[in-house]
Amino acid sequence: MGGDGFRVLQVLRAPVGGLFRHVADLTRALAAEGHSVGIVVDSLANDAQTERLLSALGSDAVLGIHRFAMPRLFGRGDLSTPFAVSALARKLDIDILHGHGAKGGFYARLAALGGSKAKVFYTPHGGVLHFPASKASGRIFHRIERQLMRKTSTIIFESAYAQKTYSALIGTPTCHSTVIHNGLRPEEFVPVPPGPDAADFVFVGELRDLKGIFPLVEALAQVTRPDGRPASLVMAGDGPDRMALEARIAQLGLTDRVMLVGSQPAREVFAMGRNAVVPSLAESLPYVVMEAAAAQLPVISTRVGGIAEIFGPTADSLIPPGDAAALAAAMTGVLADPAGASAEMQARLGHVAAEFSVTRMAGAIEALYRAAA
Template sequence: MTARKLRILQVMRAPVGGLFRHVADLTRALSAHGHAVGLVVDSLASDAQTESRLTELAPHASLGIHRFAMPRLLGSGDLVTPLAIRRLALKLGIDILHGHGAKGGFYARLARLGNSKAVAIYTPHGGVLHFDKASLSGRIFHGLERWLMGQTGAIIFESQYAQATYAALIAPPTCPTMVIYNGLSLDEFVPVHPDADAADFVFIGELRKLKGVHVLIEALPALRRADGHPATLVMAGAGGSRDALLAQIARLGLTDRVSLIGAQPARPSLARGRIAVVPSLAESLPYIVLEAAAAQLPVIATRVGGIPEIFGPTAASLVPANDVQALHEAMQMALDRPDTAQAEMRARLEYMVERFALAGMAGEIEALYRRLAVQR
């Protein structure tokens, strides 16, 4: 007997970063399997890059792309939007409400109230796990998490780290949970060849303190290549710390050694450097580490979040977060011992291929959807 096709609504705040990458990949895979998928996104966040991404995804979202106000901080939209999403879900006959990130998970589960037809699933993507439980925002969002547990059909964690942190920080979940790693397509495991004028190091990500960009710049001044020339860095990304970063670069006399190229797609940006650096202070399971490792670049990263789960047998090379000296030493070693860096890259690649595949990720999530839809 042919399995029934599901009607699925993916709920997220802003279509940027790894969270959007995950939702976009999942939407395409579900659509290819015949399911009807719709997206709910933030009407308050709109720029050329956002609109371009949504336009590319629209053919795979047969239930449409719907925009509602989703303020970053708590606001009036947090009262109105869940009701609007519930009305939308009822109108579209939704089986699965899948919320991504703190706000997406909040809205999807509130929208499930009074809608016994739909099952609400939640993937934190870091989000609420990064709130300090002593802060007002942390207390509010962690309290909401506990309150909404009864509306949660399942929680999907993208790393074992996220699963353990949620239980310790908020509460052990009373609903089913699964760890399903983010996955890459087969063509992303094809090597990227650095440009002829590639910098020694490349950073790709948001320009904000949480990503450790200030630590990276502090680690750069004394770095030297084997030929004695100063090491260079390309940074692809945008964010609120850009001006502070430019001031730091100028203060350290690095203007000629650091290039800020703005927000760019990850894979072409990886060709702008020979070694990828991910100096984050906190993460869940960052796509950029997966993408850089799959593209067969050496990767220097911090021991935070689920990154050790990606590094597997090479996790001993991870450096402490927010440690300028440790990051400097790891970067200098990669310059001094390229053969060692390449050997580590190959060991990491072999470990990743079987564990971080897009087909496996989408298949596990689809199977969970089906189990929960049958049980309701």
């Protein structure tokens, strides 16, 4: 390590979703503190969107953005890429190798076996937890996970839920492990007031069954405002179940009450609704819940994954997943008592501001790097 700055190589597969959001925020924060950061990504996933996202990180990733073959499941790249990452780490004189996701963690730790002096960190981000033990690929990944713990300085879980799930599925980590929540940037705590034509509720997410989109519209059909008018909903996003969702909306007679606006930035969509709804059937630690809370919208959500950790002192208001009647009751309650919903929002905002900031997240990870090095 030269001076007080680390030389860090962040390893991940596809630069998309919450995992990449985390890596990008961490990279920028580390660069601002004087550390030198490089990024390793999959050469097989290089469409226009990924190139744009990576280009935006170029000035902060001073050690470069490097591409190697990283097949989503098992493939030829799994035999060669760990050696390539190890050689790159030696060439760049890397102090810290940090793998993200199942494949990123796999390559980072195997690279350490190749002779790199770097200390190795691993953040699963759900990753290996998505490979069930009922399938051969899952059993192989889990076996590899257990073997690679001995080459891991620390496993960093983004939620206590992820840590508990990992221990149940893989086994209790034999290396050091800790929970460091993902964080939001300061500008994301600026309030987003509702626009003049805002709907009663807003949903932001992928249009697929797992996000609870069908219980959501079934609940909306049961919700009326205190003045007796039917409640309205804006849904932002796209996905494989959009056509099925449109058919269900029509079947329920909600065509005039539900507006589908496609994929748009979350904060722009938040202005289209007065209350956010996140009715997911399964999650890890969804950014959209943090983002909506930080934007100062009342949030209705389900008790899945690490959402209770985001809700903190307001977790008692979480509802069971897949329960349209409970969701309708919660939505009706928010419309009937906006003052109570606002008070709950303020309590949640204080918790999120204290526990889910990029500054706190990056500082905690940097401290782990320093302790290991």
